[in-house]
Amino acid sequence: MKLQFLGGVREVGRSAVLVNESLLLDYGMLTGNPPQFPVSAPTPEAVVVSHGHLDHAGVVPALLSGRDRPEIHWTPPTQELALTLARDTLKLQGGSYNCPFTENDVKRVTEVSRTHGYGESFEAAGHEVTLYDAGHIPGSAHVLVDDGETRLLYTADFHTTDQRLVAGTTARPDADVVICESTYADVDHDPRAEVERRFAESVKTTLWEGGTVVVPAFAIGRTQELLLVCAAHDIPCYVDGMGQGVTRMLRRHPDFVRDADALQRAAGHARFVSNPGQRTRIADQNAAIVTTSGMLSGGPAMTYIPQIRGNPVNKITLTGYQVEGTPGRSLLETGSAEIDGRVMPVSARVESYDFSAHADHDGLRAFLQSYENARVLVGHGDRCAAFATELRADGFDATAPELGEIVEH
The missing domain is CATH 3.40.50.10890 (Rossmann fold)
Known part of the structure; x- marks a missing residue:
């Protein structure tokens, strides 16, 4: 399995991972003035979007601006949230930057959208994909990708503790490689x-x-x-x-x-x-x-x-x-x-007040206990390398990819 990290590594924002040059996981923006987008414009056969936050779904319509029309797979709430964000982005864009998609691109999203519930396997760009409840926001998902040789778990954003709005994730599907978020890898949330x-x-x-x-x-x-x-x-x-x-x-x-x-x-x-x-x-x-x-x-x-x-x-x-x-x-x-x-x-x-919807240090470590024999690629955080070093010290095969890096397994 070939993975290229187009964003969301050693940073919080613009998450985008290209799998086997054909399946894209997320396509978000890094908020700022001006915002930053993934480091290249891929042409995937299909896209899977983990959840409806700007840093994961913010520039998905831009993938439809050319002649290609990749299918977009997500849960029903994620589809609606991504469309809401896209319309808001178009409305808010000013002279400070050029929005990478148009109103027509947003309209095309519904034409290629495919919605799925948790636990329903489906085919995307020749891969078997299954979404699992990630406990982050409504509709958020871990993405399990199987190319016939390697099982990749892309955790996206997740929380292991119950919130009033959503319950914490309990999904631990078998995987050979785990791309794990690390937003709060150096923090312990108060109860x-x-x-x-x-x-x-x-x-x-x-x-x-x-x-x-x-x-x-x-x-x-x-x-x-x-x-x-x-x-x-x-x-x-x-x-x-x-x-x-x-x-x-x-x-x-x-x-x-x-x-x-x-x-x-x-x-x-x-x-x-x-x-x-x-x-x-x-x-x-x-x-x-x-x-x-x-x-x-x-x-x-x-x-x-x-x-x-x-x-x-x-x-x-x-x-x-x-x-x-x-x-x-x-x-x-x-x-x-x-x-x-x-x-x-x-x-x-x-x-x-820390109402975070992300797992903290203890939550991340508890989650990763199920993946001690997997390869762990740490992303989505300000101190990814430090967390990967901690994991290696405890026997994990863990690294923190850099922006644009290609990792093969």
């Missing part, structure tokens, strides 16, 4: 129940003091998790941005969430912001506002934060990983954020 308790207490304290809490959250997965948390702790909340549409969509796929009834109750508990003109008034409300973008790089959050930033009673609770160079990272490190092109000081309190 989720403890993180949730601290978050709820902090938000309730601010509301009791008469303040407003802006909760920047990724639209896909994180927004719905936080709506479930707010409902469980009876925290009054609004939801704004792309997360509204994603929440409605996920309610149409009850088989891909842990508790469909709980998600329905959480959506009913939240107030959906239907009119952007409401935002100024909502910013003065005694409530939590769950809104995109999760890294403050745009979206309604950048309307709410200027409104609440000057009052130290108010609070901004960051709930996800803040990529270096984003306004969210700057806010955490400096207490200031770039808003509408100007760096503004923020007097509101800023807190960070």
Whole structure:
């Protein structure tokens, strides 16, 4: 089996792995200004997309811009999420970069789309492929690829611990080679129940003091998790941005969430912001506002934060990983954020909560116990080489491929 790593190694973003020059696993972007794309433009016979986040699915429509029309395989939620992201990317692109796909490319996606449930084997570019629940977001999948000689497990993003929205992965299919993510390979998450308790207490304290809490959250997965948390702790909340549409969509796929009834109750508990003109008034409300973008790089959050930033009673609770160079990272490190092109000081309190949907160090090691005899290729992380070194010290055949590298097995 021949593997070429076109992105997503020794970095978090633009995941793309070409298998046997014919089957592409993921095709994402690395968010930034400008964003970065995989290092080459492959022409695969088929594509399998692990899940609907930008760094894995963000530039899939670009694969349809030429004469080739590779089939695209994914779960039903991943298809809908990828299309939502593609339309949003087209809408948001400005003069800073040229979007690598067009509206026509996005329309073509549905023509070549093939959806699959977990555990259903299918043929793609001459390979037998099976998707397994990865426990990351609804519809996320481990991808098992069998070319008749080698069984490859591409973990993509995964979590081994239950979240309110999705249960942790329990799938451990046999494999000869494992491409394993390592986003939090050097971190141990606090117990989720403890993180949730601290978050709820902090938000309730601010509301009791008469303040407003802006909760920047990724639209896909994180927004719905936080709506479930707010409902469980009876925290009054609004939801704004792309997360509204994603929440409605996920309610149409009850088989891909842990508790469909709980998600329905959480959506009913939240107030959906239907009119952007409401935002100024909502910013003065005694409530939590769950809104995109999760890294403050745009979206309604950048309307709410200027409104609440000057009052130290108010609070901004960051709930996800803040990529270096984003306004969210700057806010955490400096207490200031770039808003509408100007760096503004923020007097509101800023807190960070680890609601990660990725396995931590212990979760990764527990998962890999099932693959002690497999070859492990470490990717999707800032310290891939260090984790591979740790694994080798414990007897694993582990390496960390470099960008563009070809690995044969």
